[in-house]
Amino acid sequence: MKHDLNNKNFERKAKRVYSVFACVTLLLVATAVPALAxxxxxxxxxxxxxxxxxxxxxxxxxxxxxxxxxVGLSLKSHDPSQRANGMLTVAGGIVITFTKEILTLITG
Structure with missing residues (x-):
């Protein structure tokens, strides 16, 4: 008897999840607006x-x-390995920040 109740509850939950998924999918399809390029x-x-x-x-x-x-935290804790990692992260951040300018400079 208990197994039947758990099975019925599972079926109800599965139907509810399926109906919510179907409604959301229908809503997304119905409200799609074409993009004007x-x-x-x-x-x-x-x-x-x-x-x-x-x-x-x-x-x-x-x-x-x-x-x-x-770098600031490494100066506080006197940790040279963290300071080196911080410097590498700063250098990488600078390179990534100016990627467009670097590529423009390289390509001419």
Whole structure:
């Protein structure tokens, strides 16, 4: 008897999960709005490139801040290995932050 109750509860939960999933899927399909693209494909590529490089710049700034934090904490705790890791993180953050400028400088 107890096994039958657990089985019925499981079936109810499965039906509920399936119905919620079906409703969410139907909602997503029904409210899909077509994206209007720009006329010039080169403009689209340039906009995507600018967006990606802005994300890369944000990641670089986060790494730069984390590296500065590591160096500061290493100075407080007198830990030379942490100081070296902090300096490498700062250098990596600077390189990642200025990736677009470095690539522009290399390619001309």
């Amino acid at each position: 720009a006329d010039d494909p080169l403009t689209v590529v340039n906009n995507l490139s600018d967006f990606i490089f802005s994300l890369i710049r944000a990641i670089g700034l986060i790494l730069l801040g984390f590296g500065i934090l590591q």
